Amino acid sequence: MKLGADPVATAWSKSVHWSCVLARVLKLINLSFRFGNLSRHLPWESKINPPSLHVILTLMLGLPLAGVTKAQTNREPPSINETVVKQAQVDPAQKKHGLIGLRPIPADQAGTNHNHGGSWAGMPTYDQQKGNYPFVAKHIDTLFGWVPDGDFETKRIFFEYYWGLSKKRDNLDPNKNQLIQTIRRWEQRGGEIEHILICREARLAVKRGWADAELGPFKEDGRILSEKDIDDIRQLFKDAYAQDLTKHTDYKLLMMVEEPTFFSTNAKAQKIIKMTSGVAYEAHQFNRHWPLETGWSKPKEVVAGAKWTLEQDLDYVFYYGPILWKQDKSYEPLLERKWLESFWAAGLPKQHTKMHYYLNLFPHHTGRNRPVGPESNPHSILGFTKWMIEEVKFNTQQPNE
Secondary structure: OOOOOOHHHHHHHHHHHHHHHHHHHHHHHHHHHHHOOOOOOOOOHHHOOOOOHHHHHHHHHHHHHHHHHHHHHOOOOOOHHHHHHHHHHHOHHHHOOOOEEEOOOOOOHHHHHOEOOOEOOOOOOHHHHOOOOHHHHHHOOEEOOOOOOOOOOOOEEEEEEEOOOOOOOOOOOOOOOHHHHHHHHHHHOOOEEEEEEEEOOHHHHHHOOOOOOOOOOOOOOOOOOOHHHHHHHHHHHHHHHHOOOOOOOOOOEEEEEOOOOHHHHOHHHHHHHOOOOEEEEEEOOOHHHOOOOOOOOOHHHHHHHHHHHHHOOOEEEEEEOOOOOOOOOOOOOOHHHHHHHHHHHOOOOOOOOOEEEEEOOOOOHHHOOOOOOOOOOOOOHHHHHHHHHHHHHHOOOOOOO
């Protein structure tokens, strides 16, 4: 077979060729018997019946189909990378820009029972906005969570996952491993996993009751996993698929880093990042990320890390949020847009096929009580999401590849 040839097409071609040859031989034998040309040389002629049309058709049709079946069964099981490639082939728009994602929480009243950055009791919810976000519902690419009876069309999912919280969670038996169980829950509800944003998060975890949580191998960025972590997780994916627990043999892991440039400048960290599908960087509008000029998310440093990632042909997610709201003394109207525009002005790619923008806009500290919708309100979460989609997916006058 020639390099790059399609095995199905090749099998079909060869099968059809031999079917034609066989049909001609049978036809000649039939004609010879009919006109008696072989009768004097074949004394057992009377014992031989010419092959029927049914037999000829069976041979002609059966051979090529068997060849195609064999070529198909020799293929490897589908992986998540194959799925993503096929999606890109049928969606030409994805060739000009990356994905826009949204974490829609709290989705409903039940979601307001959380307490992260303060109580969520009384916070506005997404289910109250049904019918108020048709543009976002159609054009958002991926979600971290479902909205009961919501309007979002996509079934593509991303989620965060903390490795290293406990040995029980990280059990390498796929039937007991918490990451595999998380994937199963999403897939059983019809989700197609786009990205898994993974890291070690021991500092916060210990404060939340995970006494055995451990950081990764780098003191400069304790979120980065080890090589063994990645190898163990990849093997888990294979084992889970082999046991029919999950839909794919592999999934796209993005390292959710803490420091914007360390991963791209340290040789050992670079090696680990290249074992994954890319990087996700969180940029908050509070704590050590604030203010923009002196905080952790300085545009120049974020841009350097993002560009290195894209140069390796890896995915980069700018995981943006939570964002401020009116009760913060530093707030000014549309500050959330101005921050992004500062990153773009500094060189963060706006339109690039592997540059993705995921919005993590849950209520936190001084960002609480921002209205969820409608999308026609530019100050609401869905209004900001609409603007983001328009800027990245539709405003392509000056693409930054």
